[in-house]
Amino acid sequence: MATIYEVSKAAGVSLATVSRVINKNAVVSAKTREKVEQAMLDLGYRPNTIAQSLASSKSNSVGVLVSELDSPFFGEMMSGIETELRRAGKQVIFAAGHNTEKIEKESIEFLLSRFCDALIIHVEETPEEYLQQLSEGKVPIYLINRVLDSMKNRCVHMNNELGGYRATKFALDNGHTQIAYIAGPQQKEDAMERLRGYQQALTESGIDFDDSLIVYGDYSEQSGSDCYKQLVDKPKKFSALICGNDEMASGAMKQARDEGVDIPNDLSIIGFDNTSFAQYLYPQLTTIDNPIGQMGQMAACMVLNDVYGHKHAIQRYFEPELVKRKSLIQYTE
Amino acid sequence: MATIYEVSKAAGVSLATVSRVINKNAVVSAKTREKVEQAMLDLGYRPNTIAQSLASSKSNSVGVLVSELDSPFFGEMMSGIETELRRAGKQVIFAAGHNTEKIEKESIEFLLSRFCDALIIHVEETPEEYLQQLSEGKVPIYLINRVLDSMKNRCVHMNNELGGYRATKFALDNGHTQIAYIAGPQQKEDAMERLRGYQQALTESGIDFDDSLIVYGDYSEQSGSDCYKQLVDKPKKFSALICGNDEMASGAMKQARDEGVDIPNDLSIIGFDNTSFAQYLYPQLTTIDNPIGQMGQMAACMVLNDVYGHKHAIQRYFEPELVKRKSLIQYTE
């Protein structure tokens, strides 16, 4: 592989000049630029990124921490990030935190030890203080779906409450008034926000919401089934069921069907996230789209702007949209 | 950040000695090792991986090319690879090829330009000649689900034919004799292998297989629905349907249900791959497990052995197992 030295020889200029045309950061006369470019072409030269990194103390790589690599949700997020960063010639390093504080921390440290220029992270378990402390370090960190006041301009998030609201509003608009809710875990902020949206929509419609129509799962499919059972055991009836995510919606649908209820004719269901399998369910799941891919892309753009001097338009706040499919129909007595 | 130089000062030894204890590749007396280790601890020293790479011309990173980052199948594969490589402190760089020859090539070049020590790739479109040529280059490449004679010992693959055979055998064992098959695209080798397994199982059971019970899709869910329609339009009846992958199985199930057929009571269905959504389907899909996660892990182990001198046990060949769930039942007249 040709080195910058050979290029400089071939073009009859100095190392520094070649470096300048590579990096386009200092002015080089058109004539010499051409000579150099021709030489690079002739030699099939490609800069050694490692040497560039060492000399410039920029690794041109950004670390990304997700909970799981094999999840439709994080898949979309990774895809959004990778597309944007690769277009800019940056390298992306993914690591998985497996929803464990210890592993999340190790992953962050692994990423840092590889001299990432920035970190984009979506973590559940890492305490705020640690993030805080990290954000004061040399490497800028960007948060997805988590907002710390002290670093607001490096957080991108979605309005979960609005999502819960829109799901509920849609059920109400379709004539449902007895609407049950399977919420995510109470200690998760997003779960509580979604639930608040549900409550708000009901209140707004003048419907007293009834605590007995709310149960709490853990976002897993199994818990969706379990919660459904809890719900039907209660005296209170309902014609629509809103779930804190698509997994639980799937579990609830299965359980309901096993108990002989016809979806959507006997019961309407709405999920949340618009995970890729939502359309594989039967009936196809009406749900709230979580624009996680776009959010990932935005985080990437923020990194590109802040760290590499690009000028992308930035959006830090996203609103979830309703995706109408087949699991909810008009309420009929 | 402390450098190796400061460590050497603190320990009262030379740079070379510190380097030796870091890399554990040359003998250092116990006494000096201790001194150095203490110094590293005191200074919170961590080697600069970039400098290490430049000096050793090893980047300690391996590139991985998948078709999509947001796919359950590749998700599992990536997860298997990442787990194994990170345990070894190696960095993984993922790139997506999007099933396009051009992008696959660009991705490979991107990975190469980042000086990966090895490449693990799962590509569909890249022609054999290019892979061939690549494999003759400096950077070793490892193939998943594709076997080139010239580099057999760097390929890991699964017996697709056996998978098709086992699916079909299971249907036969459950009394089905009229078994339809929705195959993947004819130009894909794995699709044809799976189909061959189907044919072999039938032949072995003394059943003439009937070409009119075989239709070809493109592995997408939509094509599963379409193929199902084609199948029922034909005069030939069938009590079981085997699909070349889970997506098409899902499509077929949907279409069948829309036409009023009850699965599995009227029709049994088997998929292939055991994608994560297979258990979200209703009824839960009986399918053939594709151990893609393990295969990824194995590819990682091979890299670790060949490139970094580890000694992992290697398995290059995998057999797919049947996963019994609820979409196939005993045949009853």
Add this chain to the structure above:
DNA sequence: CATAAAAATGTAAGCGCTTTCAATTTAATT
């Protein structure tokens, strides 16, 4: 034209590590 200012280019010192080869210390042997 002479001169100063601006633009372009070159020189050379690192970036933090690995590794070859030589020098030194230690252990083994007679």
Add this chain to the structure above:
DNA sequence: AATTAAATTGAAAGCGCTTACATTTTTATG
């Protein structure tokens, strides 16, 4: 104790690039 072999250690030359600073060339100005 002298000699030799083996085991440790150190010195120094890179790895391929960036960049501060110096130098040269070009352009502008009076």
